[in-house]
Amino acid sequence: VARKELISHLDRILQSKKIRDYCPNGLQVAGSETIQKVVTGVTASQGLIEAAIEEEADAILVHHGYFWKGEDERVIGIKKERLKALLTHDINLIAYHLPLDMHPVYGNNVQLADVLGLQVDGPLDDEDLSVPGNVGRLPRPMTGGEFSAWIAQCLQREPLHIGESGDTIETIAWCTGGAQGYLQKAVDAGIDAFLTGEINEPAVHLARETGTHFFSAGHHATERYGAKALGEYIADEFDLDVTFIDIDNPV
Amino acid sequence: VARKELISHLDRILQSKKIRDYCPNGLQVAGSETIQKVVTGVTASQGLIEAAIEEEADAILVHHGYFWKGEDERVIGIKKERLKALLTHDINLIAYHLPLDMHPVYGNNVQLADVLGLQVDGPLDDEDLSVPGNVGRLPRPMTGGEFSAWIAQCLQREPLHIGESGDTIETIAWCTGGAQGYLQKAVDAGIDAFLTGEINEPAVHLARETGTHFFSAGHHATERYGAKALGEYIADEFDLDVTFIDIDNPV
Amino acid sequence: VARKELISHLDRILQSKKIRDYCPNGLQVAGSETIQKVVTGVTASQGLIEAAIEEEADAILVHHGYFWKGEDERVIGIKKERLKALLTHDINLIAYHLPLDMHPVYGNNVQLADVLGLQVDGPLDDEDLSVPGNVGRLPRPMTGGEFSAWIAQCLQREPLHIGESGDTIETIAWCTGGAQGYLQKAVDAGIDAFLTGEINEPAVHLARETGTHFFSAGHHATERYGAKALGEYIADEFDLDVTFIDIDNPV
Amino acid sequence: VARKELISHLDRILQSKKIRDYCPNGLQVAGSETIQKVVTGVTASQGLIEAAIEEEADAILVHHGYFWKGEDERVIGIKKERLKALLTHDINLIAYHLPLDMHPVYGNNVQLADVLGLQVDGPLDDEDLSVPGNVGRLPRPMTGGEFSAWIAQCLQREPLHIGESGDTIETIAWCTGGAQGYLQKAVDAGIDAFLTGEINEPAVHLARETGTHFFSAGHHATERYGAKALGEYIADEFDLDVTFIDIDNPV
Amino acid sequence: VARKELISHLDRILQSKKIRDYCPNGLQVAGSETIQKVVTGVTASQGLIEAAIEEEADAILVHHGYFWKGEDERVIGIKKERLKALLTHDINLIAYHLPLDMHPVYGNNVQLADVLGLQVDGPLDDEDLSVPGNVGRLPRPMTGGEFSAWIAQCLQREPLHIGESGDTIETIAWCTGGAQGYLQKAVDAGIDAFLTGEINEPAVHLARETGTHFFSAGHHATERYGAKALGEYIADEFDLDVTFIDIDNPV
């Protein structure tokens, strides 16, 4: 497929021009003008680029690309290595950050719900739809301990759980990645539990003092599913050869 | 001691008026005008306040107080409970954030070095002294695996280690708390390893691709030592009854 | 009534989520969860809180609450005394600032028009409806001197009048509180007179040089009527016991 | 004297290039290039300009000139009339705002102290010398009522007094003009009374609840003395013909 | 015509209240209240004002007026001379900047297209209609050299051309004045050539490296036509005596 056509299709279905973000979305680094072989992944790290070179890919499609607000703009250090590898092998880098968190079908939040069997009841913040994340319910009421084990089984990664393991949990709010700052939204809504990828020190106190369960299940582990789903979609839509490559990350 | 005297002594030795911070430093909530019994701790959580009430303390001295920039200013939810407990029991809340990270004797960074036997060679960023943290060396060259075990033993908490466990480490940069964003400073300086309290997803890639060891040893665990040391100092200086209370926190 | 229900009713009728303001509107300090006895007033001063304690009120409803932009956020000095008094007596503090200025029925501006017999013809600034205040006409044409006496009689407070006491006034613009900065809007609209609660030095020159009458009738005196009217409304609507308490203020 | 010489002399002694202000200081409107006859006053109002034309002045020297931050920049309405009058008559407008508040000899604050017999002990804010105003003592301890009468006699204008008229006052902080926002500085310093030119609604509560006397003595009345003194100085220094003209202002 | 009526008519047809700009639009300097004789021009320079005085005009209508963001606000130097000349002769200054660039009939961009015979196909940036400028086609395909000669003949000014003079050009984007920063928009849209009034160093490289023709035809020369056309319109509409005066400017 022509790169131009693929990018403008993705921009449109992900509504990327309408979403304010901390990085540019869409084509971030230009490679070859036609694309046949695509590698999808979470983060455009050196490891993922090397895997893409191995696969002779024309494009990498990720959730975490480059050019974050405030980043050093010089092409030195690891940024030089990454860009050199891409440019030398004519590999396009295509990245969607918030648009991929928020998509109602391929988005990280909706895909994570699928993996965990969560029922989606609505957005995390119904007064501000620019906030990613959702509220919903567990597949069935579970104790904190049971749900912790369920997460470990579904994501293949032990979560950190703040809360009593014997309490029963029915309702849950979640947001993939590093969304510990949204815990208050779950508290305000009177939800039993909040799940995200990272945790920080103040969130532990807020969870404990409000009696809200907190599950920290891994930034990478919770954001693995959107890029994979989007890749499967374009494989179908444009008859491309797409491979999802999961570079392991403990965080 | 008169509260006024204690606060103005602390403000002076910690140079708190000269340090820009994300919260007000010094007296944050006013209680009784004289202070005899002080509880020190990391964070002014409900748990710490209740322990202070039990101890019949006149003041709580912490690293993490209240009124962070951008925080909801209303006195509702957990903030109401905390303020009500303090005001009802006439307990002063005294908090020093960055000034306590940076103090050359009682500071979190210098105290952590003491606990881990690290030799302090200089500031983390010698062009910007407003950045907390230090560079230095391990007690003796160790492999990544040995140093990981050493941290676990000193802090009583297993660190997360990114890097090869067989590599030898001699030089180290560290900054207590959530300083994962400073990893680049250690990389630029050519240091073998970086230690802080938290980790995030991009830091894993930066560490791996530059071959810099990263140790995430706990926000709470790395910031436990400054408030304790400062408490011991004022116990001596003003003949106060001071107790350090460690409310456990897994993050 | 449950506090939650009362607040969400007030937030809705005052449209407080849609109005940008210099303070949070709605519940500012949480007290008891049900409310039966309410004291209304202009400003949540120590005097008003003490009167509310005397009345055994569960809630105070005011126009001027706390947590103004740029205010020192520490709980010390008079803020400590006020919060301690509220929290110790479980009194909710409910405050609406701009939303109470602007409400078309209970708002300060419309209520002041009622007290002075002014006919409301439209908003003060018909290009920017976020500006509070109105334009309209006197009950009948009066000289500057007559209208000054009329204000004194209606508000029980002598206004300061800039302008010739013999001139006839028919049209008037007004905005309660400290709205001296809006005099230019009245001038641009060719209105005879402007009335607000405060005056400053440049406004005297602008009034004199454009021949526009200026009446400064007291910040407190002009903003007394909105909280009172809103209190009467909720007394009816929720069958509450509501008392308006006017703590005298010469400004 | 050549205008250029006069302005550069004034800029230097008032250190106007070093003081951040809300308006440009120095020459604001250019008239004739040599200056012999000067009118001084508080505010460059139409009334003052007309008096200067009457006096055949070459320059007006004031505390309140034009071009305030946020002001409409168009030359219409009263601004057109003022500029037209100045430009048609070749009258220079020279204005010093904060530099004239703060000068240690000719400044408004020091000159007001002279008029009221106050002893100057230091700056109002000794940690931030960019804040105008001073702290000091009354000529002798007086009751609130006595000091109120004393102000009325010295300034020929009745002040508004918040506080008990029987209390004795010894120490005082003051800042000319509209400095009601600095009351907290006087409270923090434990001063008995605060005097400025204007008052607002929150200041009344702060004064009452902290037991600090507040005297509001008129914006114009308190700022009359700096321009007058500076005029006398340049009359001497450059052998100019200088007249101070006081356009009455009740605020 | 009454000035008020003329200005409010112009404000309305140019929609000047809805367009964010770097200067105030509409009446900038007030002169006589009725207007009969108008001079139009590009810039309200001293030369144009003197010509207007000669013509005994009541108003000057221009594209470039005064009071640009960041401009020194003092009335000294050339600004004093200009304002003095206007105010002394009671001449109104009326200026429309972006609203005159963008008007679909009298606007500079549409008028320039007329002069050059360009066909207007749409806005320069169809995602952001606040950007002035258009895309379209040449009267007929020409080589770079031919089009350069055509511009010289139509505008009576030699353009600077970056590009091969033998290449054929069909499509063109243009924006009058100093719009060199918009070249990238033409490049992104795949247009053959871009025409504006000024050029700068980076634009030369961008044009060369993307193979886009760049014609720099003079800031003044390209912005001459809007004010002229608008003047002809008001001459008709209000039966005014209107003269366009072109003060030559090589830039």
Place this chain on the structure above:
Amino acid sequence: VARKELISHLDRILQSKKIRDYCPNGLQVAGSETIQKVVTGVTASQGLIEAAIEEEADAILVHHGYFWKGEDERVIGIKKERLKALLTHDINLIAYHLPLDMHPVYGNNVQLADVLGLQVDGPLDDEDLSVPGNVGRLPRPMTGGEFSAWIAQCLQREPLHIGESGDTIETIAWCTGGAQGYLQKAVDAGIDAFLTGEINEPAVHLARETGTHFFSAGHHATERYGAKALGEYIADEFDLDVTFIDIDNPV
């Protein structure tokens, strides 16, 4: 020489860490770690990179590099081509913008003075030394016409001259590049003429109305000399092979 050593030497002599700029200064794109062959030029355009590849250079040293504030950060279009060419050929890009304008020996301003025989008397703005540019005198008093011809001869490029060609010029202010906005500084200082690389529409009026001569001599033409001189310095200092390549630019 090791790249690290060369860069840190240049950073130090140009004091680049102390100068705020619109781009990062020093190493912008990393190539080989040792440097032997250097190409110097004005702008890191595709043309200059290709010349450097031809010359088998290890580094390009320029005045205009990449990563300007506000620039699109994506690696697409001409930016992709430039970076790909650099990274594929392991060529370091070293750029100094303001530090190279301002250096007292190798700086663009001082070097231009040398080429034109101007005597340097001091900085352009002696109250703000962060402003580049100088004031001084012509080699001997010349008429505007003579000086225009002299510039054409020295720089091999016809300047644009605003002013009377018969007037005598003795004093001059200059600033290389696009410094038309600094003309007011020359006017304020009473200098006869101002020379820079570009001109815009308002500068023509300011020059004419104040009687100050303006010479626009080409952005590129005036900024050619600093990079050349710095290249000669490092050739000597580090025994490198350095070639200056002038890619012609009419602006």
